[in-house]
Amino acid sequence: MKIDAHQHFWHYSPTTHGWITEEMKAIRKSFLPDDLAPVLNANGVDGCVAVQADQTEAESQFLLDLAVENPFIKAVIGWTDLKSDSLEARLEAYQSHELLKGFRHIAQGQPAGFLIDPAFSNGIAKLNDFGFSYDILVFNNQLPEVVELMKKLPEMRLVLDHIGKPSIQAGEFAEWKLEIERLSAFEHLHVKLSGLVTEANWQQWQLSDFEPYIEAILEAFGPDRIMFGSDWPVCLVAADYGQVLTILNQYIEKLSTAEQAAIMGENAERFYRIRL
Numbered sequence: 165m166k167i168d169a170h171q172h173f174w175h176y177s178p179t180t181h182g183w184i185t186e187e188m189k190a191i192r193k194s195f196l197p198d199d200l201a202p203v204l205n206a207n208g209v210d211g212c213v214a215v216q217a218d219q220t221e222a223e224s225q226f227l228l229d230l231a232v233e234n235p236f237i238k239a240v241i242g243w244t245d246l247k248s249d250s251l252e253a254r255l256e257a258y259q260s261h262e263l264l265k266g267f268r269h270i271a272q273g274q275p276a277g278f279l280i281d282p283a284f285s286n287g288i289a290k291l292n293d294f295g296f297s298y299d300i301l302v303f304n305n306q307l308p309e310v311v312e313l314m315k316k317l318p319e320m321r322l323v324l325d326h327i328g329k330p331s332i333q334a335g336e337f338a339e340w341k342l343e344i345e346r347l348s349a350f351e352h353l354h355v356k357l358s359g360l361v362t363e364a365n366w367q368q369w370q371l372s373d374f375e376p377y378i379e380a381i382l383e384a385f386g387p388d389r390i391m392f393g394s395d396w397p398v399c400l401v402a403a404d405y406g407q408v409l410t411i412l413n414q415y416i417e418k419l420s421t422a423e424q425a426a427i428m429g430e431n432a433e434r435f436y437r438i439r440l
Contacts, residue, residue: 165210165211165429165430165440166392166428166429167209167210167211167212167213167238167392167428167429167431167432167433167438168196168204168209168211168212168392168393168394169212169213169358169392169393169398169431169432169435169436170213170215170325170326170356170359170393170394170395171200171212171213171214171215171393171394171395171397172195172214172215172395172396172397172398173195173196173197173200173214173217173226173227174194174195174217174218174229174374175194175196175226176192176194176195176412179259179375180218180330181217181218185293186293187366187401187437188401190398190400190401191397191398191400191401192257195396195397196230197230197233197234197236197237199397200212200396200397201234201236201373203274203396203405204236205405206405207405207406207409207416210236210429211236211237211238212236212237212238213237213238213239213240213265213393213432213436213438214227214230214231214237214239214241215241215268216241216242216243216267216268219243219269219270220243220335221243221244221245221254223421224240224242224243224244224258224264227240227241227242228240228242228261228264230265231263232263233438237263237350238263238433238436238438238440239263239264239265239266239432239438240261240263240265241263241265241266241267241268241299241438242258242264242266242267242268243267243268243269244258244267245287245300246267246269246284246287246288246290246291247283248282248287251287251290252253252293252294253289255290255291255293255294255296256294256389258294258296259294259295262439264294264296264381264417265283265296265297265334265412265436265437265438266291266297266298266299266321266436267291267296267297267298267299268298268299268300268301268325269284269301271300271302271303271306272301272302272303272306272329273303274306277309279300279302279306279309279310279312279313280312280313280316282292285313285316285317285331285421288317288320288343289316289317289320290381291320292317292320292321292436295437297320297321297322297323297435297436298320298321298322298323299323299325300313300322300323300324300325301325301326301329302324302328302329303328304328304329304330304331304336304339304340304343305380307328307340307343307344307347308343310324310328310343310347311343311346311347314347314350314352314353317352317436318350318352319352320352321352321354321435322350322352322353322354323353323354323355323356323391323435324347324353324354324355324356325356325358325359325393326356326358326359326360326363326393326395327344327345327356327357327358327359327360327377327381328340328355329359329363330363330377330425331363332360332364332369332374332377333363333364333365333374337358337376337377337380341376341380344380344381344383344384345380347350347384348384348385348389348415351389352388353389354380354385354389354391354431354435355385355389355390355391356390356391356392356393356414357378357381357390357391357392357393357394357427357432358391358392358394358395359393359395359409360377360378360399360408360411361399361402361403361408361411362395362399362402364400364402366401366402368404369402369413371410371411373381374411374415375415378399378411378412378415379415381426382415382416382419387416387419387423387424387426387427387431388426388431389431390426390427390431390434391431391435392412392428392429392432393408394408395408398432412427422431
């Protein structure tokens with residue numbers, strides 16, 4: 165089974181989705197399961213993991229409602245206030261939702277120290293007590309802080325979204341690769357091969373632009389800790405779903421059938437404890 169480990173749904177609102185700038189106007193509209201289902205079918209993908217795009221409890225419920233109604237949504241990564249005094253009560257309540265597998269906070273661009281502030285990192289640690297995972301979304305320059313976070317959370321199921329968001333367009337590579345190698349030493353950390361096209365030149369990217377980044381991830385993490393994610397519909401500002409798949413497939417086709425199957429679905433199934 166092929167599982168897209170990272171995509172989003174939303175009812176577009178200029179207020180809620182203010183991050184969708186004028187240059188991203190191609191995605192200034194609603195994207196719902198009826199939009200994604202034919203795309204998955206056309207590309208031979210069996211299911212997906214719906215990830216939060218809004219920092220509200222309502223977002224979690226919105227995604228859970230969609231997942232209940234659409235069986236191809238295999239898991240939900242929601243949002244909750246990890247600094248809340250009532251966090252444990254909220255997590256206990258969320259345990260009743262079988263399809264809710266983990267949480268994410270949009271930490272990219274936050275001030276230095278945000279990830280490792282005990283008020284935040286202790287909240288992440290509590291997720292583990294209730295069987296939930298955590299998706300890490302940061303920019304490339306925050307990766308040293310992610311290393312410190314790994315040390316504070318030695319037993320959690322953690323996954324780095326979008327390979328840590330290096331600027332492929334700007335050619336950011338050497339420092340990113342060094343941090344990726346440091347992070348790969350933490351065996352409880354997985355990584356998503358996702359979000360690449362939006363870090364490249366949206367109009368003029370070439371397949372070769374992504375080669376050093378994908379090769380570095382494959383070398384550092386190996387096929388057992390890597391998941392495919394499309395980042396649909398955000399990817400549509402730079403590439404359609406088929407193009408995103410092509411970028412990945414051209415580099416993993418040299419791997420064994422078993423290794424390809426792991427990256428394309430089995431790792432996500434195991435990490436997110438998906439019941440098929």
